[in-house]
Amino acid sequence: MSADEGGSIPSDYEIAQSVTTKHITDVVEPYGLEADDLQLLGEETAKVELEAIERLREEGDPAGKTILVTGMTPTPLGEGKTVTTVGLGQALNQLGEDALVAIREPSLGPVFGVKGGAAGGGYSQVLPMEDINLHFTGDLHALTSAHNLIATILDNHIKQGNELDIAVNWINWPRAIDMNDRVLRETVVGLGGDVTGIPREDGFILTAASELMAVLCLADGLEDLKERIARIIVAYDEDGDPVTVDDLGATDAAAILLKDALKPNVVQTIEGTPAFVHGGPFANIAHGTNSLIADEVAAHLSEYLVTEAGFGSDLGAEKFMNIVSRFGDVEPDAVALVASVRALKYHGQDMWPPDVDALEEEDVDAVYDGLENLEKHVRNLQQFGVPVVVAVNRFPQDTDAEVEAVVEHCEDELGVPAAESTVFAEGGEGGIELAEHLVEAADAESEFEPLYDLEASIEEKIETVATEIYGADGVEFHSDARDDIDRLTELGFDDVPICLSKTFHSLSDDASEKGVPEDWTLEVNEIYPSAGAGFLVVLTADVLTLPGLPAEPAAESMELHSDGSISGLF
Structure with a gap:
């Protein structure tokens, strides 16, 4: 054809x-x-x-x-x-x-x-x-539902007495939606008095950005899926210790929504x-x-x-x-x-x-x-x-x-x-x-080998990718990132792969730099565990996890005809 x-x-x-x-x-x-x-x-x-x-x-x-x-x-x-x-x-x-x-x-x-x-x-x-x-x-709908079920159980736990002593200002599990809706990036929940819940800052991410999506795509079966969901960190308590999905008792309920x-x-x-x-x-x-x-x-x-x-x-x-x-x-x-x-x-x-x-x-x-x-x-x-x-x-x-x-x-x-x-x-x-x-x-014969050893330190793994793949001269770890490295090492997350998040518009961390940028340093702002997936996420710039619609959304050019056919979708 x-x-x-x-x-x-x-x-x-x-x-x-x-x-x-x-x-x-x-x-x-x-x-x-x-x-x-x-x-x-x-x-x-x-x-x-x-x-x-x-x-x-x-x-x-x-x-x-x-x-x-x-x-x-x-x-x-x-x-x-x-x-x-x-x-x-x-x-x-x-x-x-x-x-x-x-x-x-x-x-x-x-x-x-x-x-x-x-x-x-x-x-x-x-x-x-x-x-x-x-x-x-319906996979994306199931993921959205499972993600928001965990969020609901988390806020309900806090409302019902907060037995896990969750720090309300240290919750890392936003809501999810499978739609580009920029006004939901930062929200406040719990308004309306004591009957509604505990007021706190919250937000939404695109379903594709949920850790549950990464978990689903790395799991090899139902038991592995449950184990990965169980260890997802959704918040930290007042002592700085992780609070997981399993701590909330939400593992099987979320897995039930994802079994198909x-x-x-x-x-x-x-x-x-x-x-x-x-x-x-x-x-x-x-x-x-x-x-x-x-x-x-x-x-x-x-x-x-x-x-x-x-x-x-x-x-x-x-x-x-x-x-x-x-x-x-x-x-x-x-x-x-x-x-x-x-x-x-x-x-x-x-x-x-x-x-x-x-x-x-x-x-x-x-x-x-x-x-x-x-x-x-x-x-x-x-x-x-x-x-x-x-x-x-x-x-x-x-x-x-x-x-x-x-x-x-x-x-x-x-x-x-x-x-x-x-x-x-x-x-x-x-x-x-x-x-x-x-x-x-x-x-042909090949000798595939990952670029770094898991036993290397968190800093070494980040520096290897930054210099060998991106072409940076080195890495600058901001103070918060240094604190993250110390905390994650203490928690035992120093022997897992790293997942660097940066712009896709450039080899560097600056979207305006084209070709092969030279004489630059990768700046690391934050590092957090994606414990269910099994890797650390390294943030090098602001990450847009919930896009917005453009001036002329593709949706505005779509049409559903009387015979059920669709135009403008592709």
Whole structure:
């Protein structure tokens, strides 16, 4: 499938509506999943039963190779990681390889905000598009309910006598909502007198930013899910000791709401490749990848698992290597690094704010100027001992000269394979060369190794990522962060991975710094435990955990027609 005879490509919605999908049982049956292994949710969507997952584990270790899709530092427009992931899975199947795709679930906040729908695009998207981008299987609703149940039990405990002696000004568990609603970032609860509760400052975060989302995406089963929920720290008492979900007696109640959400969702791509769409944690305050349990199932069922990490490789891929791979058997065998001509020109501009309109014009010199950013990402990934292949995701305005400049530079100067990717316009066919490079890379010997030892101190782990990945000269720990390190070390949280939160617009902690920033120091403001997930969150700047709507929200361009069809969602 490709563009029509006139050269234009139909809208994502038109493409999705033109496809005749197969029943989901027929989609997964060739890969080893039977109808009894599925909890059917209509003809096109299913969840994989936990009993089926246990059976796969008993049959042996995963045999499939893992291809991780990540990207260079993106523009605000996005460079096409998800469309590359989906298209690559289709391309591998066209080559005769058994490949499965695993991506994150879209959040309603971004869907109705800036981005619109998020599940690939063009002829490399997952179906049913409307369901996936809206309520889907209810996972996000279940997470929202479980998160707010814990918040409710916490405030009720304080109202009913506060037996745990919780410090009201040291509560770390806000409410959650799956919508971009900036006015809820900071709130006051408990107003209205003694009958209402204890007044205190509170707020909301996006459901995708909840620690419960990270917990769900790292848990390997119901017991592990309960153990992780139990140790989530929601507050501290007057002596500074942690108060957990288990202390509140809320563990099983929250787990009950998440028992079905833990089951991986499986759908299909336009070309019938099975796709797991499950979970969606933030890629800064959390690890930014789909669920570990979905990756595990896919690796058991296929020769190649194609999975994706959020934002650029300095955030998503770094966390996949240093966090996710430690918790599950999903070490990457090869990495597809997505680049685009417009992102290279964006990082080649010596101005702030960048001239976005200029990105539409041919400018090979600007492409060359931006290649240092791509090169830094390549070198970063190579530090983990994994082969790298560059995917140049082609947009309609890109010229042959611009694309060729990128491919030639990668092959001649960086010594890594590169291929143009046209999977948006051509589906799997547009990713054949890329897939061939990645098969060769994944089959080659690699020596994957995380970047730091868990036994290193908290400071050492942060400094390693800051200097080796971001390119900082060093790290400045503000006084509060120093206090956090002392307290966390005393509490025994010094031997876990770290999850650095910083802007995704730059390799540095300053969004205005493009290319490869030099002569700068990473500033650490706060460190806190994500105890249920199993890592420390390191804040380097203000973190926006509840976005707001833009001046022209995507929601305002959507329309529901009398026949039930939707326009403007994609």
